[in-house]
Every structure is written in structure tokens, then in C-alpha cells.
Amino acid sequence: MTDVRVGLIGVGWIGARHRATLAQIEEARLVATADVVPGLADYLDWRTMLDRELLDAVLICTPPNHHHPPAIAAAEAGLAVYLEKPVAARLEDAQMISATVARAGVVCAVGYQYRALDLPTGLRPRVLLGRGLSRAVARPWFGDPTQGGSQILERASHLIDLQRALAGEVDRVSGMGQRGLVSLILAFAPGALGTVVVGSLPRGPGWSLDVICDDGTVAIDLDPKPPPLYTSLRRFLEAVRTADPSAVCCPIVEGVATLEVALACEEAVQSGGTVAVGTGRSRRNR
Numbered sequence: 001m002t003d004v005r006v007g008l009i010g011v012g013w014i015g016a017r018h019r020a021t022l023a024q025i026e027e028a029r030l031v032a033t034a035d036v037v038p039g040l041a042d043y044l045d046w047r048t049m050l051d052r053e054l055l056d057a058v059l060i061c062t063p064p065n066h067h068h069p070p071a072i073a074a075a076e077a078g079l080a081v082y083l084e085k086p087v088a089a090r091l092e093d094a095q096m097i098s099a100t101v102a103r104a105g106v107v108c109a110v111g112y113q114y115r116a117l118d119l120p121t122g123l124r125p126r127v128l129l130g131r132g133l134s135r136a137v138a139r140p141w142f143g144d145p146t147q148g149g150s151q152i153l154e155r156a157s158h159l160i161d162l163q164r165a166l167a168g169e170v171d172r173v174s175g176m177g178q179r180g181l182v183s184l185i186l187a188f189a190p191g192a193l194g195t196v197v198v199g200s201l202p203r204g205p206g207w208s209l210d211v212i213c214d215d216g217t218v219a220i221d222l223d224p225k226p227p228p229l230y231t232s233l234r235r236f237l238e239a240v241r242t243a244d245p246s247a248v249c250c251p252i253v254e255g256v257a258t259l260e261v262a263l264a265c266e267e268a269v270q271s272g273g274t275v276a277v278g279t280g281r282s283r284r285n286r
Contacts, residue, residue: 003029004080004237007053009046009070010061011035013137014084018059021230027237031055046070055079057107057240063141064148065089071097071108080107080240082233086157087255089148091263094256101252109236109248110255113228114162116235120211120218125167127212128186128194130159133204145266151182152266153259156198159209160186160265161250161258162220166211167192170261172276175269184265 004027008015011033022028033041034049043049050058050073057080060070067088074081081101087094087110101108132155141147142154152175164170168190175184181199188194209220222228232249239247261277268275 003027004240005029005031005054005056007031007046007049007055007058007079008033008041008061009035009049009058010063010066010084011041012061013139015059015061017229018061018082018084018233021227021233022059024230025234025237027241028233047073050074050077050079057082057237060084063139064153065093065141065146067148068093068097072100075100075104075106075108078104078106080236082109082111082236083252083255084111085161085255086148086153086259086262087252088259089146089153091256091260094259098252098256105245107236107239107243107245107248108252109232109239110250110252111229111232112158112161112250112255112258113232114158114222115165115249115254116228116231117162117220117222117224119165119220123166123211123218124213125188125192125194125211126214128163128167128192129210129212130163130194130196130208131205132156132159132196132198132207133181133201134206135202135204136200150266151177151180151198151200152184152262152269156182156184156196156265157258157262159196159198159207160184160261161254162209163188163194163196164254164258164261166220167194169257170194170264170277172274173261173265173268174274175265176272177269182269184268186261186265 186194
């Protein structure tokens with residue numbers, strides 16, 4: 001395979017960022033686009049695009065609650081899938097996507113771009129301090145948890161996933177929300193404690209992660225050159241070219257695991273309690 005023939009589903013704000021990034025990657029060729037808004041894309045229905053176009057891969061940039069139908073259809077058609085985060089709005093839908101990808105044996109990556117960072121190895125974190133306090137781009141579905149548009153699923157999950165990559169699996173979570181801000185505490189099974197504070201603040205300090213160990217503190221650079229999105233997409237396309245599902249930055253199983261933690265955090269914020277993260281679904285501590 002030379003150029004990877006790509007179809008883009010969803011051409012809104014994040015879809016436009018993916019489109020612009022693809023244009024910078026020589027091995028990628030955007031063949032067709034689909035969007036439900038008339039006049040924005042080549043096709044109104046992604047199903048028609050999949051039927052008519054000769055594709056190697058699809059990028060799915062729809063609102064999260066619309067991820068699973070095109071992701072499952074594309075995987076069943078033998079196409080590679082790059083799926084914007086979170087994997088889905090519901091854990092059951094995410095698990096269906098993961099199971100379909102596994103059966104089909106296709107390449108699948110989830111858009112947790114911080115996994116593309118050159119992360120330090122050998123760290124033994126004691127505390128992880130993460131914040132994402134910045135302007136949020138207005139989208140019709142953002143802020144609606146039923147569509148996967150909550151602060152936790154849409155924003156905090158980036159830092160949850162990155163902290164999982166550095167500190168291991170999460171055992172239990174708690175949290176609080178107020179006036180559009182969310183503060184989360186993650187207790188990691190290996191013993192570390194993580195915090196994530198996110199919110200839409202136009203003049204906020206931005207995004208950061210500090211990893212505190214017994215022998216010092218490591219500040220993770222979240223905005224390197226080239227940008228993580230570029231690296232993540234390039235590695236996905238290389239994985240498609242080499243038919244190597246393991247070569248992506250964030251595989252589907254990691255995206256599903258992060259979603260489970262994020263959904264547990266939403267339950268903790270709503271209940272005011274501590275929620276243990278189980279296998280397959282969360283269970284509240286009583």
C-alpha cells in the first residue's frame with residue numbers, strides 16, 4: 001500500500017482539525033467526507049460513502065453518542081478506524097466497538113493524542129496533578145452528557161487517559177462539580193494518587209500535568225512540536241500501511257478502559273461518593 005485512502009465522517013470543528021492535519025501527511029489521501037449537515041461534505045449519509053468509495057480507513061469525528069454505528073460498520077467492512085475520543089457515550093457501545101474490531105482484526109486507534117507524547121519511562125509516580133482550564137470551542141452537543149459532551153468525557157478523559165498511561169490502572173474515584181468546573185481524584189491500584197481539574201475558562205492557565213515522584217517532579221510537555229494529533233494520525237496511517245494494529249498510539253482497549261474510569265467519575269460527581277472501578281462496569285462503594 002502506498003497512499004492510505006481515507007474517508008472522514010463528521011466535518012465539524014474536530015473534523016476540520018483532522019482534515020488539516022491529514023493534508024500535512026504525504027502518505028494520506030482524503031477521498032471523501034460525510035456529514036449530516038447539508039452542503040458541508042460529499043455525502044449526507046456515511047453509509048452511502050462506505051458503499052460507494054474505495055477506502056482503506058475512516059476517521060470518525062461525530063459526537064460521541066454517534067460513534068458506534070459507523071465504527072462497527074467500518075470495521076465489519078475491513079476498514080481501519082481512527083475514532084475520536086471518548087470511544088462512545090455509553091460503555092456498552094464502546095465494548096461493542098472493541099469486540100467488533102477484535103473479530104475483524106482491523107487497525108483501530110482512539111484519539112487520545114497525549115499517548116503520542118514522548119513520555120518518560122521508569123517513573124514511580126506518587127502524585128499526578130493534571131489541569132485543563134481553557135476556552136472550550138462551542139459545539140451544539142458540548143455540555144450534554146447524554147451525547148458524551150460532558151466536561152469529564154470530552155475534556156477530563158484526556159488527562160485520565162494520560163495518567164493511566166503513566167501510573168497504571170485506576171482502583172477508585174471521587175469528584176465534585178460546580179459552576180462548570182470539575183475536580184476529580186483518582187486512586188491508582190499501584191498506589192499513586194491523581195487529580196484532574198477541568199473547566200471552560202477563557203482566561204485559564206491551560207493544560208498541564210506534573211508527575212511527582214520520591215526523587216523529584218517531572219512536568220510533562222503537552223504541547224510539543226510536532227503536535228500530538230499529527231503524531232497520532234501519522235502512526236495510525238503507518239499502522240494501516242503495515243497492517244499492524246499494535247502500532248497505534250492508543251488502541252481501542254485502552255480507550256474503552258479510560259471510558260470506564262471517566263464514567264465512574266461522572267457517577268462519583270453525581271452521587272457525591274467514592275466509586276470503585278470494576279471490570280466491565282463501575283460499582284459504588286457504600
